[in-house]
Amino acid sequence: MLKILLATAMLIPTALLIKPKHLFTTTSAYAMLITFLMLKWFEQPLNHKPHSTNTLMMLDNITTPLTTMSAWILPLMIIASQHHLVTEPVNRKRMFLATCATLQTTLIMTFTTTDLTMFYIMFEMTLVPTLILITRWGSQAERLNAGMYFLFYTLTGSLPLLIAILHLYVSNGHTTMLLLAMQNTLTPNMTMIMWLACMMAFMVKMPLYGLHLWLPKAHVEAPIAGSMILAAVLLKLGGYGIIRMIPLAPQMTQTMYFPFIVLSLWGMIMTSLICLRQTDLKSIIAYSSVSHMGLVIAATLINTPWSTAGAMILMIAHGLTSSLLFCLANTNYERTHTRTLLLTQGLLFILPLMTMWWLVASLMNMALPPTINLLGELMILSSLFNWNTTTIILTATTTLITATYSLYIFITTQRGTPLPNKVLTPTHTREHLLMTLHLVPLTLLITNPALMF
Amino acid sequence: MAAWRSLAGVQRLLGLPRRAARAASSGGAASSAALQVPPRASPAALTPAHAEEEDEEVSVYVKNPDWHGFDTDPVVDLWNMRLVFFFGFSITIVVGTAFVHYLPERGLVGWSRREAERQIKYREAHGLPLLDPNYYDPSKIVLPPEDEE
């Protein structure tokens, strides 16, 4: 674990000190190499969960896929940002890469730590680089507001978590997740408020419908790297946290989860409908994230083996798919300098190869058969159906609306007549590479879905 | 001297910049693209702090028709592309997929299945019930005496 962690941490001095000429090449290749080495974590010959622990960190089959995905997102972020950083002075490029590397290091620590206090600290620490990414590197003035929303929604949600963790520490004398889940001293005197305090931080982070207002703002205003890491990894921190917290309070969950599941399922429909009437491309993708995360919240809360596995698969699938969609939106944005759907019509005639990526990405987003998106959705849908038959009305409706707005994105951007007097540059190798590097893991994972749960 | 020449050949093959005139390197990978641009010291030199927003993208293609979208310097651009392809595809995806494929099975799933099949065969052959509620033979369990305190 330390070899990965130190290697990732050493990306920061690498980004700060290397020759300007080798800056992007080295950092992206280095980050990819880290991901490759991280694949070693999938080795799990015995049925121990966690299958590898030391005093501070652990690896189990929830940690490993999420960490590997976040490690894989880092080089993709670097590749995706290369174009919009080209006019920046070299020191700013260095700072950008150092920020991304810091974020990556903290994410690995968040996912692998065994201690709840450490988890909280690292969970909060991811906020700072993300805030810098959003507010320093975004382009509109509204990004400042978006940064504030992002920071304060998350902090307000997570301060009760801190108090809950400290309360656990005081009553148990330690905050190790593994022991807390085993000894369960908490459960008899667990109050409703403690449960809420433990869960609210993650509900905000996911986000649950009703607490989601920060997400579209942050996504729309963030630069491409910020959108990618937000969609791909930071939202998954919420799902990860819920999965980790549920074993601490299984009984309380059974009595408390109804409003949350109802809200998340209802929110899925609402946010999918909101997607249908957005004018902003990134905003659609952001709302579609909220919609997909609703499924994950419901699945993690009912906490059956199938639903947790489905939630893990959907988190991985959604991480790569929404990151891919943001990359595609960014290629459009870099050419047309607008995210408005009406102004970016007819790209089929200008960038035909990009249309292929858009098609594949839309199909992935609507969960077409050979994708892990479908697998995850099916597992969650069936486990929810097993929990309560009426949920199928809501989940099936959402699936329909998801298909509708995915097609809506595809048709509005790709078909129609392109606006005249727009000179668009052709697509680069870099962009095709970026899309492929998102899609290949997505398509390969269906051959071995057991890697994800 | 011969070693030096072969080194130069390798250098040409890889598309590295040379101080000598690049027109001689007809077999090079990026020669025709790189012909028009003398190798630059650093990408920072090519990117002034306040570049014109509109002309900037066009000018890259004028300088380098084979632009891959990575960097304005053609050599850095090419090498960035090659390295990212190598580490992204060849190493992480190809070798990584093979590595993950050949990992030992996760969590003893296959082993437990094989063991179960072996057990069923054994029990069927010996006429035992497939599932015995008593995992251990109760007669073999030595319990402590009742009145021990």
Next chain:
Amino acid sequence: MSPLIWSLLITSLATSTIITMSSHHWLLAWVGLELNTLSILPVIIKSHHPRATEAATKYFLIQAAAAALILLASTLNAWQTGHWSIMHTSAHTTTIITLAILLKLGIAPMHGWYPEVLQGSTMNTALIISTWQKLAPLTLLYLINNNPPTNILLLMGVISALAGGWIGLNQTQTRKIMAFSSIAHMGWLIITLNLSLHLTTTTMMIYMITTTAMFMSLNTTTTKTMTDMGMAWTQSPPLTTMMMITLMSLGGLPPLTGFTPKWLILNNLCHMNLLFPTIILAMASLPSLFFYIRLAYFTTLTTPPNTTNTHHKWRFKPPLIAGLTPATSLAALLLPLMPMMIS
């Protein structure tokens, strides 16, 4: 001011604090406090400006009133108990003394003078007022801690943490913002007096480190208003990054130094089962964080529109204070050393 007088003032400023700290007799403690006030007054008034005079007057009135109250209370104590020892005070006199000390420290319901004084003095003097000048009163609080008025400390601490955050929200002057930040921090600090004195020391030290780092950065970039903050990058771009990190540390974001006292205090409050103050205090850190982040926005995260002649500001070498680098590093990186600090 002639160097001789200056050094005399600084020496007596240091000495008077040490007199108060080391005294065992109320009269000596009072003398130390008064000397302390008298030696900071010329430092405040040094810049001949009406605001400086106003600040000095306000500072003098408040400190003298508080010191007089302490004198009154200690005389009462001597009258009641027959001795002048600081360690042994009766309940009523302890309450009066605590209130007087809280007035000296600028705790919330009696905080009105504090931003005005800071605004009227120079950046360095403001640094002294908000760090060194807190030491002497705080030592007295330490010394009377065998019989502290718990409810008053807790209540005023919570009010202070809340008020510092809320009133600081609409300030535009950096010194006033720092003043409200200091009020909020002092609120956290006096709550620790109920919990553990080690914790008070840790909190005080970390408050001093972060505040010193921030004031030094503001002083180096000569930043007096929020609009000035936008020009800080012309002085020293790395410093703006450090300023942002220092600001977040002041706001108590993990994993920076400023999170240490917050964590420990909340932990101790949980330990005492004071769940309600814990939640209020934790939430009270959010408004403060809001204005710190807003300062960070102005300093680092945006580049405001500027005219061409601002570019030439960096051609002059900025007067780098020697303590700036260690102060900002300590303000950022002390959290991993927490186990050593509290033991």
